[in-house]
Amino acid sequence: MNIVILGAGQAAASLAAKLRALGHQGPVTVIGDEPAPPYQRPPLSKAYLLGQMGLERLTLRAPEWWDEQGIVVHLGEPARRIDRERQMVITDRGEYRYDQLALTLGANPRRLPAAIGGALPGVHVVRNLADIAALRPALAKGARLVVIGGGYIGLEAAAVARKLGLDVTLVEAAPRILGRVAAAETADLIRDLHRSHGVRIIEGTGITRITGSAAVEGVELADGRQLPADLVICGIGVTPETALAEAAGLAIDNGVAVDAQGRSTDPAIWAAGDCASFPTALGRLRLESVGNAIDMAEAVAANMLGAGQDYIPKPWFWSDQFEAKLQIAGLNLGHDRVVTRPAEHGGSVWYFRAGRLVAVDALNDARAYMIGKRLIEAGKSPDPDAITTTPDLKALL
The missing domain is CATH 3.50.50.60 (FAD/NAD(P)-binding domain)
Structure with a gap:
């Protein structure tokens, strides 16, 4: 065959x-x-x-x-x-x-229309080796970067740019970052992380256009604000x-x-x-x-080759931003309750749907991630209140 x-x-x-x-x-x-x-x-x-x-x-x-x-x-x-x-x-x-x-x-990667400046030199996406080869030379210390999109790709790019010494502003049109993929509690942890490293985050405001003639000069927001920019990264999915x-x-x-x-x-x-x-x-x-x-x-x-077996996903994801690691197990689709458990340099967010544990977000909390992942894959659901009251999460297993 x-x-x-x-x-x-x-x-x-x-x-x-x-x-x-x-x-x-x-x-x-x-x-x-x-x-x-x-x-x-x-x-x-x-x-x-x-x-x-x-x-x-x-x-x-x-x-x-x-x-x-x-x-x-x-x-x-x-x-x-x-x-x-x-x-x-x-x-x-x-x-x-x-x-x-x-x-x-x-x-x-989704790109902004050319009619609003999406094709100007200095507008980048991050998806393949060619994209990185085009972007790397522009990541000069002190350069002004505007990141459009507050999903994981945009946030990761913002973190790298800050580590390289760029002046970074991230713009998210939705009411908050990570709006499609994470609870507000997780977004709060990530927002605080970025702001502590000097990233400016503007939420609930879209962009009207990217300005410039021969190359990017700025980003015009829907509320009329003008953000100066030497380069733009589009992280819009x-x-x-x-x-x-x-x-x-x-x-x-x-x-x-x-x-x-x-x-x-x-x-x-x-x-x-x-x-x-x-x-x-x-x-x-x-x-x-x-x-x-x-x-x-x-x-x-x-x-x-003839196995005839249905695919049953066991979703897991991760995102590295600055020195922090966000680990995710499961799918939070349709969740109706969220429980948070703080940790020393982050914490975990536990998603329940009709009393069943369906997902866990863990920031700098590998133990919570591993225990949550094991519980989800085993089809076990602890009492939501036990997430915050149990001294050692391992007892939930």
């Missing part, structure tokens, strides 16, 4: 490795549009941007590993079309036949990469729509990672995380 994997990121590397680990002896081909071999994305906005991690540590597998595994990797080769009738992937260099095709295409799938006639629903096993509406085509949405008891979900990219890709690899 000839398997082609379209996309060459974390999910692709995990899927290819799992195919071989499960004993698949047939051809495996990985096709990616970036020139670099599969690499980790999370450090791009943290250690790699700071210069604390080189490309060799960023890369997921050594070049010889791919050869040893007999996996053919085509890099810097954008795909143009999927011909479902002929079961062929057409790139700008050739055609690749498949018996089964896995889409691990990831997601693309991502959209799943679905263009090829859509053109091929596959169902799209906030990503490539797959069934519980990872199969698209074409039985020969599968999807995993950031580009895929899958059914759960909470409705159709698309998860943007390393954990999901690995776990879903491995589940899809097994199902391509």
